[in-house]
Amino acid sequence: MLLIKELKVNVAGKEILYGINLEVKAGEVHAIMGPNGSGKSTLAAALAGRDTIDVIHGSVKYMGEDLLEMDPEERAKKGIFLGFQYPVEIPGVSMVNFMKTAVNEHRIFQGKEPLSAGDFLKYMRERKELVEFDSQLTNRSVNEGFSGGEKKKNEIFQMALIEPKLAILDETDSGLDIDALRVVANGVNALKNKDNATIVITHYQRLLDYIVPDFVHVLFQGRIVKSSGRELALELEEKGYDWIRAEANGQV
Amino acid sequence: MSTNQNYIELFREKEKILEKASPSFMKEIRQDAMDHFSKTGIPGRKSELYKHTSLQKIFEPNYSIQLQPSKVDFKVEDIFTCDVPNLKTRLEIILNGFYLGKKPSLSRLDNGIIIGSLSEALRQYPDLVKEYLTKHAGTRSDGLVSLNTAFALDGLFIYVPKGQVMDDAVQVVHLAMTGLDTLLHYRNLFIMEDNASAKVIVCDHTLSPFRFLTNSVTEIYAGPGARLNYSRVQNEHLNSNLLTNLFIHQEKDSQVISNTITLHSGTVRNNTHVLLNAEDCDSQVYGLSLADRSQHIDNYVNIDHAKPNCTSTQLFKGILDEQSTGVFNGRILVRPDAQKTIAYQTNNNILMSDEAKMNTKPQLEIYADDVQCSHGATTGQLDENALFYMQSRGIPRKEARLLMLYAFAHEVIDKIEVAPLKNRINGLVDKRLRGELSRCNNCSMACRDTPLPI
Numbered sequence: 001m002l003l004i005k006e007l008k009v010n011v012a013g014k015e016i017l018y019g020i021n022l023e024v025k026a027g028e029v030h031a032i033m034g035p036n037g038s039g040k041s042t043l044a045a046a047l048a049g050r051d052t053i054d055v056i057h058g059s060v061k062y063m064g065e066d067l068l069e070m071d072p073e074e075r076a077k078k079g080i081f082l083g084f085q086y087p088v089e090i091p092g093v094s095m096v097n098f099m100k101t102a103v104n105e106h107r108i109f110q111g112k113e114p115l116s117a118g119d120f121l122k123y124m125r126e127r128k129e130l131v132e133f134d135s136q137l138t139n140r141s142v143n144e145g146f147s148g149g150e151k152k153k154n155e156i157f158q159m160a161l162i163e164p165k166l167a168i169l170d171e172t173d174s175g176l177d178i179d180a181l182r183v184v185a186n187g188v189n190a191l192k193n194k195d196n197a198t199i200v201i202t203h204y205q206r207l208l209d210y211i212v213p214d215f216v217h218v219l220f221q222g223r224i225v226k227s228s229g230r231e232l233a234l235e236l237e238e239k240g241y242d243w244i245r246a247e248a249n250g251q252v
Numbered sequence: 253m254s255t256n257q258n259y260i261e262l263f264r265e266k267e268k269i270l271e272k273a274s275p276s277f278m279k280e281i282r283q284d285a286m287d288h289f290s291k292t293g294i295p296g297r298k299s300e301l302y303k304h305t306s307l308q309k310i311f312e313p314n315y316s317i318q319l320q321p322s323k324v325d326f327k328v329e330d331i332f333t334c335d336v337p338n339l340k341t342r343l344e345i346i347l348n349g350f351y352l353g354k355k356p357s358l359s360r361l362d363n364g365i366i367i368g369s370l371s372e373a374l375r376q377y378p379d380l381v382k383e384y385l386t387k388h389a390g391t392r393s394d395g396l397v398s399l400n401t402a403f404a405l406d407g408l409f410i411y412v413p414k415g416q417v418m419d420d421a422v423q424v425v426h427l428a429m430t431g432l433d434t435l436l437h438y439r440n441l442f443i444m445e446d447n448a449s450a451k452v453i454v455c456d457h458t459l460s461p462f463r464f465l466t467n468s469v470t471e472i473y474a475g476p477g478a479r480l481n482y483s484r485v486q487n488e489h490l491n492s493n494l495l496t497n498l499f500i501h502q503e504k505d506s507q508v509i510s511n512t513i514t515l516h517s518g519t520v521r522n523n524t525h526v527l528l529n530a531e532d533c534d535s536q537v538y539g540l541s542l543a544d545r546s547q548h549i550d551n552y553v554n555i556d557h558a559k560p561n562c563t564s565t566q567l568f569k570g571i572l573d574e575q576s577t578g579v580f581n582g583r584i585l586v587r588p589d590a591q592k593t594i595a596y597q598t599n600n601n602i603l604m605s606d607e608a609k610m611n612t613k614p615q616l617e618i619y620a621d622d623v624q625c626s627h628g629a630t631t632g633q634l635d636e637n638a639l640f641y642m643q644s645r646g647i648p649r650k651e652a653r654l655l656m657l658y659a660f661a662h663e664v665i666d667k668i669e670v671a672p673l674k675n676r677i678n679g680l681v682d683k684r685l686r687g688e689l690s691r692c693n694n695c696s697m698a699c700r701d702t703p704l705p706i
Contacts, residue, residue, distance in 0.1 A: 048644050076646035088641040092659025101655065102645035109646070141659075142641075158645060 007058035033221035079165030131187035172225030256293035285401035315435035321350035404437035412448035421451035504530035545578035572608035
């Protein structure tokens with residue numbers, strides 16, 4: 001589904017990723033872990049198409065197509081979803097209007113009829129239940145006045161409405177209490193099937209108790225320095241990142 | 253100076269026509285206004301109040317002045333149809349500054365409400381009109397008002413007597429349609445006696461492709477307990493210059509809400525003067541400007557808190573694209589007597605291009621010590637993070653921008669109380685933001701909306 005080769009990117013003239021290689025197949029869950037500042041969020045933003053990120057080398061193929069050539073909205077319509085670490089507040093734009101526009105853009109792209117207002121509200125109710133999203137929040141402006149936990153749940157709710165092929169969840173667990181964490185993880189698991197894939201970016205292994213990854217990668221100083229099964233996450237939890245640091249520095 | 257001299261001479265030349273058109277007491281008023289004009293002239297750039305709007309340039313072209321009603325051999329309804337759906341209004345049309353259509357031109361309704369031509373009201377109810385006309389605008393305020401007082405012959409007159417409620421909104425459509433570059437004056441006078449209530453919608457449109465300069469004055473008197481909702485839609489072509497001078501006088505417990513939506517025009521200057529002359533008044537002044545190309549929209553608001561316990565709210569928003577420019581200047585004056593005043597002012601602007609410009613200036617003069625006043629102004633661009641957030645959900649960037657602009661504008665539109673008008677304005681603003689509304693809507697004339705060479 002996704003094939004990243006030798007990806008190098010700059011942000012504001014500074015090299016952040018030094019050559020990333022990663023393959024994600026349908027049905028898989030990948031976890032990307034690593035200490036602060038290692039480039040995890042930059043990788044997520046690069047895949048979603050943020051224009052502040054300059055790709056200077058390498059290629060990204062998504063479903064056989066050149067992902068880097070696409071606008072962010074085209075990537076989204078072709079199935080890529082970014083769950084934001086810091087979801088943005090958009091005063092005055094209602095959740096309903098925002099998601100109705102988004103869902104209908106997807107439907108038009110897939111050659112389907114756009115949903116009427118009534119049908120959309122019905123669809124929204126169904127999806128709300130699936131991800132246990134508070135029904136009052138959809139009456140408000142996008143993320144405006146939401147608590148940290150509500151914002152993260154809102155990301156999963158949007159994902160449930162859009163049903164992406166490849167979901168990239170950037171630190172969706174940060175700042176969540178244990179109940180919210182469970183809700184978020186249940187949502188992700190409920191949406192998982194053999195045709196879609198998930199990349200979970202996280203700092204802690206806690207989330208991986210709920211969302212069980214097939215692969216764990218450690219990103220350190222702009223490179224993936226270690227890849228393994230889920231046992232790697234447990235090892236990191238136990239030993240911290242220092243040994244990764246030591247190993248990586250030893251290699252250089 | 254030559255322009256000013258022209259108008260002084262023009263006044264002398266046309267004195268007879270002006271005299272004949274109105275009752276004799278108007279002669280003195282016009283003369284007084286002209287005497288004042290000959291001293292002050294058209295405000296120049298040196299005047300702090302017109303620093304960012306060059307009136308000289310607007311007055312420069314050689315306009316012909318309209319001093320009599322235009323002869324029309326067609327029905328205005330054929331050319332202009334107001335398509336605010338389900339809007340149950342009493343429609344009044346003022347063509348080139350003169351009342352048009354309905355006979356008689358002034359009606360007295362069963363409940364005593366009088367509505368129609370101001371010139372006719374001057375003839376039929378001179379004592380009533382005399383008591384209010386020029387009393388709030390004055391004859392000696394600024395040069396524009398003096399010029400209007402000297403030359404304006406007609407406009408709309410509304411009188412709502414004590415305790416009466418006007419059920420249907422009144423829609424006044426000011427149309428400019430001549431066959432040459434024209435200077436137009438119109439004068440509206442709305443009198444709301446004790447506990448009277450009304451809704452008035454004023455639209456400004458141009459229907460022919462010539463250069464227009466409209467210099468208008470509207471005086472509103474809101475007596476004790478009166479309620480007035482006053483909405484304006486300004487939608488003219490790029491070669492029109494619209495100068496409006498609105499004077500609102502409020503007495504005890506009265507409430508006047510004014511809302512000005514500037515969709516399209518060449519240069520617009522809206523002067524709004526509110527005098528809160530007794531306790532417990534509420535004044536709300538809202539404005540939304542959408543500008544692109546070489547348009548220039550200037551809003552000046554002056555709220556005079558003369559007495560205690562009054563509240564005032566100003567909210568002005570602007571969206572400026574291409575080379576357009578905007579000005580907001582909001583003054584709040586709290587006189588020593590006006591304790592317990594609550595006065596708020598907000599001005600927010602979005603610049604859509606590198607060339608668009610906005611000048612904003614709050615001006616608070618507070619001479620009382622127990623007051624609650626605030627002001628805030630912002631000018632910026634759309635939030636890139638929010639745009640990317642929407643794009644990442646599959647919403648095209650162009651659509652994301654529209655959603656945000658629309659949300660920005662909505663706060664002002666939401667204040668319009670006449671629901672069908674609100675829906676209509678929503679639709680017009682949406683069209684305008686999509687670039688589909690390039691000139692006066694509803695106009696069947698295929699006039700080119702390009703700047704005329706000066």
